Amino acid sequence: MNETPGSLPPDGGLPQQEETHPPQVSTPQTISIPFSSRPPLVAYTLLGICVLVYLAQLATQQLLGYDWPLVWGVKWNEGILRGELWRLFTPMFLHGSIYHIGFNMYALANLGPGLERHYGHRRFLALFVLGGFAGNVVSFLFSAAPSLGSSTAIFGLLGAEGVLLYQNKRMFGGMAQRALGNIIMIAVVNLIIGMSPGIDNWGHIGGLIGGTLFAWLGGPLLQVEGIFPSLSITDRREPGQVWFAGLVVGGIFAFLAGVGIVFKG
Secondary structure, eight states: OOOOOOOOOTTTTOOOOOOOOOOOOOOOOOOOOOOOOOOOHHHHHHHHHHHHHHHHHHHHHHHHSSOHHHHHHSBOHHHHHTTOGGGGTGGGGOOSSHHHHHHHHHHHHHHHHHHHHHHOHHHHHHHHHHHHHHHHHHHHHHOOSOBOOTHHHHHHHHHHHHHHHHHTHHHHTTHHHHHHHHHHHHHHHHHHHTTSTTOOHHHHHHHHHHHHHHHHHHSOOEEEEEETTEEEEEEOOOHHHHHHHHHHHHHHHHHHHHHHHHHHO
16 A cells, blocks of 8 residues: 655655855956156157257248258258268258248147157167158158158158057057058058158158057067056167167168269269
8 A cells, every 4th residue: 555645744755955146256356557758858859959959940031041050950862962961851840931840849749758768868869860861861862852751750650650550559549540541541651741842751651660560670669567566667678789780770861862873973
């Protein structure tokens, strides 16, 4: 015969499972690490030099009848062929009008300080000078017209800004792609404008190439070092690589200038 069970306990006599809770997952947080705060001494010094040289241009023109800084410093192919090689450097500090210097100094004030904070003083100075030199060499090779202006060097800064964003896109995050697109657009628009009469677009192209090449070979490669919260941003580019980049860019354009002197002479 079958037996019937007695009364069951209130919980039915079944084993009870412990109440469980899903593991707590912390929400990812963004950590802000300040970049170098070194003052942009070189950028503002270069800006001041350009302004002082322009004032000297105006003063000598009014007092002596000639713009003597322009006479002795403009990119003039005949003078370069006579051995006046400083004319491949001095045009980057000369300007032809208040609008000319105003536009270029506005660009320098916008691009220079940020780049100098990442590049450091000496490397930023090398970038500016090499960009200007490269632009004047290309102008010497492909344009017979005299030319002057800091835009050769400023196009070098523009190329270096693009390289900085591209090579460190993980460091700059999502803004890098947007900023890089803006820089490319600015460069293209200015090169198109440079096709207008009276503008030395060859100088712009040369400066852009020189600055971009120097930045690619010797520009900052940023990385985060340390243990939270003591984090810092450092540059893993070796000093020897920066020297190599300067020698390569300077050597390439010095060689091109020499070739131009031989064949034009």
